[in-house]
Amino acid sequence: MAYSDKVLDHYNHPRNVGSFDKKDPGVGTGLVGAPECGDVMKLQIKVNSDTGVIEDAKFKTFGCGSAIASSSLATEMLKGKTIDQALEIKNTEIVNELALPPVKIHCSVLAEDAIKAAINDYKAKNGAPAPAAAKA
Amino acid sequence: MSHSKEEHHCWNCGEHSPSQRAARSLFCQFCNTLQAPSPDYYRFFSLPKTLAIDDEALQQTFYQMSRLLHPDRYGRRPERERTYSLEATAILNDGYRVLKDPVRRAEYVLRENGFQVGEQRSNEVPAELLEEVFELNMMLDELKAGDGGVIAQLEEARGRFLAMLDSIDTELDDEFRSHDAASGDDARMASLTAIRGILHRRRYIRNLVDEVDRQLTSRNA
Incomplete structure (x- = not known):
């Protein structure tokens, strides 16, 4: 199976690799994993507490090319969005942007889960109750 | 466990068959002809549908059935019985590999009960x-x-x-x-x-x- 050019680009030149101090109250950390393929993805957001805007995002992913590309793209999509807008991000946007084949859709799902987990972590740290449905 | 009508009768002699005893369940108790093997591993090995199983008993049944199903025994038998013996040998080997391993065994039972194995959020x-x-x-x-x-x-x-x-x-x-x-x-x-x-x-x-x-x-x- 050939990777799309966009996947290869994000894989070879991942954006925003790294980490923030997870104890920083302005930072939300999402750590998710897919047991089946062994992928593990850490995605962090840095939020401006006055505006609720995500000013920066970083990730570190261990996994296949599609998982790395999905999380790299996710950090790009997050920057400049408010946390509420970020919650609207759907894995299908990642699928379309990267032209992921059906067998790699779970990578985009993982990225969406990581975004939600990071936002929930930020909200929990800052006193907002986490949505009941999501266990982050 | 419900069996279809056909399975109650030996394809060869037409008698009401087969018995449900281990290993012998594959053979007509009247004319001793090999019957269509069940693809259900538990039924094939005449085991109750439990997840904990007796490893030694399973191994003994496997050896016993390997002997009973050996292709050499069917060289002069009717075509239909030869076909059954090949099918049964395949089920025997696959089934043994699955049932003797607790993880594979559990996955098999999960699949049989409609669970998807290997997908997780x-x-x-x-x-x-x-x-x-x-x-x-x-x-x-x-x-x-x-x-x-x-x-x-x-x-x-x-x-x-x-x-x-x-x-x-x-x-x-x-x-x-x-x-x-x-x-x-x-x-x-x-x-x-x-x-x-x-x-x-x-x-x-x-x-x-x-x-x-x-x-x-x-x-x-």
Whole structure:
């Protein structure tokens, strides 16, 4: 199976690799994993507490090319969005942007889960109750 | 267990057949002709549908049936019986491979009960484990980058994961027993759901240990 050019680009030149101090109250950390393929993805957001805007995002992913590309793209999509807008991000946007084949859709799902987990972590740290449905 | 009408009658002599006794269930009790084998492993081996099984009895049945089904015995038999013997031999070998291994056995029973095996959403992995997995991957990266300083830490982590596998296997054993003791379908399904969760965790950790082993060996090689 050939990777799309966009996947290869994000894989070879991942954006925003790294980490923030997870104890920083302005930072939300999402750590998710897919047991089946062994992928593990850490995605962090840095939020401006006055505006609720995500000013920066970083990730570190261990996994296949599609998982790395999905999380790299996710950090790009997050920057400049408010946390509420970020919650609207759907894995299908990642699928379309990267032209992921059906067998790699779970990578985009993982990225969406990581975004939600990071936002929930930020909200929990800052006193907002986490949505009941999501266990982050 | 309900059998269709046809299966109650021997294809060869037409008598009401076969008996349900282990190994002999494949043969007509009147004319001793091999019958169409059941693709259901439990039925094939005449085992009750329990998850905990007697390994030794299974092995003995396997040897016994291997002898009874050996192709040499069917060279002069009718075409239909020869075909059945080939089918039965394939089911015998596949079934034995699946049933003798607790993990494969549980996966087989899960699939038979409509569970999808091998798919899981991330929120089913405990957060504490993910932290540990992430750290382990960081160490593996450092090792790949040529930093031998992490080997001791990696080996320590490997030991922790192996200990986790041990306790998962105990957990699996216990859950097998509560599955087998469950009264009613609801209790049984709840138990199968728990088993699926345990198997997912097990596979995840197994993969990690394998990856650590690969990296450590390729370094030593």
